[in-house]
Amino acid sequence: MGVVVVQVGQGGNQFGLSLFEALFSLTTSLVPDFFREPRRSADLPRARAVLVDTEPKVVAGVKRRSAAGFWTYGLHSSFTQESGSGNNWAKGFCKLGPSCQDSVMDIVRREVEMCDIFSGFITSQSLAGGTGAGVGSYLLEVLKDEYPSCHILSHCIWPAEGEVIVQYYNVLLSLAHLQDLSDGLLLMKNEALMSTCKKVLGIQRPSFDDMNEVGARALASVLLPAYHHSRPTLAGPMQNSRKAVCKIKSTDSQLQPVSCTRFRPLSDLLTGLCVHPKYRMLGLRATPQIPTSFDSVLSDSWKSHFKQLKQTLYIEPSKTIESESSLRTSRSKLEHNLQRKVDRCVANLLVLRGKDASEADISLFDDKALYPSWSKDPLKLASSSIPLGRYDKFASLLSNCHSAIAPAGHALSRAQTMYASKAYIHHYAKYGLSLDDFGTSFAAVQDVLSDYMDL
Numbered sequence: 173m174g175v176v177v178v179q180v181g182q183g184g185n186q187f188g189l190s191l192f193e194a195l196f197s198l199t200t201s202l203v204p205d206f207f208r209e210p211r212r213s214a215d216l217p218r219a220r221a222v223l224v225d226t227e228p229k230v231v232a233g234v235k236r237r238s239a240a241g242f243w244t245y246g247l248h249s250s251f252t253q254e255s256g257s258g259n260n261w262a263k264g265f266c267k268l269g270p271s272c273q274d275s276v277m278d279i280v281r282r283e284v285e286m287c288d289i290f291s292g293f294i295t296s297q298s299l300a301g302g303t304g305a306g307v308g309s310y311l312l313e314v315l316k317d318e319y320p321s322c323h324i325l326s327h328c329i330w331p332a333e334g335e336v337i338v339q340y341y342n343v344l345l346s347l348a349h350l351q352d353l354s355d356g357l358l359l360m361k362n363e364a365l366m367s368t369c370k371k372v373l374g375i376q377r378p379s380f381d382d383m384n385e386v387g388a389r390a391l392a393s394v395l396l397p398a399y400h401h402s403r404p405t406l407a408g409p410m411q412n413s414r415k416a417v418c419k420i421k422s423t424d425s426q427l428q429p430v431s432c433t434r435f436r437p438l439s440d441l442l443t444g445l446c447v448h449p450k451y452r453m454l455g456l457r458a459t460p461q462i463p464t465s466f467d468s469v470l471s472d473s474w475k476s477h478f479k480q481l482k483q484t485l486y487i488e489p490s491k492t493i494e495s496e497s498s499l500r501t502s503r504s505k506l507e508h509n510l511q512r513k514v515d516r517c518v519a520n521l522l523v524l525r526g527k528d529a530s531e532a533d534i535s536l537f538d539d540k541a542l543y544p545s546w547s548k549d550p551l552k553l554a555s556s557s558i559p560l561g562r563y564d565k566f567a568s569l570l571s572n573c574h575s576a577i578a579p580a581g582h583a584l585s586r587a588q589t590m591y592a593s594k595a596y597i598h599h600y601a602k603y604g605l606s607l608d609d610f611g612t613s614f615a616a617v618q619d620v621l622s623d624y625m626d627l
């Protein structure tokens with residue numbers, strides 16, 4: 173099995189480095205999905221990655237840091253240019269993307285050929301600048317064209333307010349493209365990463381490294397090897413060697429046998445969560461977060477972790493109002509959505525790592541109010557008894573839900589305000605992006621938001 177991670181732009185490359193560090197250090201053995209075994213025993217394992225940027229500095233730094241550790245990037249795994257995209261999505265998408273396409277795809281092909289079974293791509297990029305967002309969107313089109321049946325998960329770094337002046341233009345242009353091309357879009361908000369670093373980990377001025385470590389640990393926790401548990405009713409006869417019988421507590425606390433198969437990090441994740449083509453936005457929550465200065469590795473019970481995770485699914489009225497007003501939702505629908513206490517989820521994947529993970533009682537998430545009636549088997553569980561690094565119990569909730577799109581409503585209303593006064597549009601027009609292109613992208617994102625509002 174092999175997953176190829178395509179890291180684009182500064183944020184994408186720096187986050188990618190943290191992701192591989194987490195995938196390497198949080199488990200006891202090398203994970204072949206993400207690393208190639210070295211040919212010679214003196215060599216280091218190689219990350220299955222392709223590094224792309226429009227300037228050389230960040231990629232050089234990321235490669236240097238990887239080589240100083242226990243794994244490294246491949247010698248010929250990167251492509252960089254000299255100009256930068258200057259936070260201009262159009263320059264990345266219309267000019268620099270096409271000019272790097274052939275070279276990048278040569279590296280991608282070589283990396284894919286080195287997987288015995290290729291599972292698909294994870295792309296990592298920030299949505300606010302010009303390279304990750306613009307070149308990243310362009311390369312995704314090329315990847316989809318060349319590997320039409322492969323799974324693609326897009327990891328997207330969402331800007332905090334005021335990071336880049338034209339960030340919401342870049343965010344919306346990217347979202348409109350990625351929505352059609354990716355099987356799932358994992359939105360990771362810088363504001364949330366920053367807040368976890370400050371409030372939970374006690375880091376006064378978090379660096380990108382600190383923020384990336386928090387996000388990468390959460391993402392690695394859903395990608396590392398685990399077992400997937402089907403419902404008792406679905407447990408048929410054991411059909412192949414990946415299957416085994418294990419026990420899991422049902423809602424009435426009885427131990428019941430379930431079918432237990434190896435959880436495939438990309439395909440099971442995407443087919444389990446993104447069951448409907450209209451709904452592809454994912455949000456990730458993880459608990460606990462323990463400051464590195466703490467010696468203790470013991471964490472709370474599964475029950476208390478679940479309570480914390482469930483808490484994050486409660487609707488914040490102010491965000492609902494903002495998202496819905498940007499869509500000009502009718503008064504009655506707005507009131508209806510505000511009355512609902514919990515967020516609607518198309519599906520949830522709970523990944524548990526540590527002691528008794530497969531026996532934890534997950535009935536808190538087996539709540540009908542969370543899911544629309546058409547969503548069949550919306551709660552998935554994957555678990556492993558192997559702890560995640562120094563965390564004796566670690567729980568992650570990957571959700572395809574309404575809350576993941578609240579920031580998109582905000583982005584839409586900010587971008588529409590700027591667009592109304594034609595602010596900065598000429599920078600984009602210089603590279604061939606028309607007013608219509610903006611309008612089409614806004615409408616595409618608006619449609620996605622409306623679909624989530626209707627859940």
Ligand SMILES: Nc1nc2c(ncn2[C@@H]2O[C@H](COP(=O)(O)OP(=O)(O)OP(=O)(O)O)[C@@H](O)[C@H]2O)c(=O)[nH]1
Pocket residue numbers: 180181182183184186187226256257258259260298299300301302303304305329330331332335336362365380381383384
């Ligand atoms: N979480 C996180 N965010 C980052 C990191 N580096 C940059 N960002 C965020 O990414 C956004 C800017 O995008 P970059 O990735 O720096 O830009 P780029 O894609 O390389 O594009 P250009 O600079 O225009 O060439 C801002 O919101 C930054 O806060 C990082 O390492 N981690």
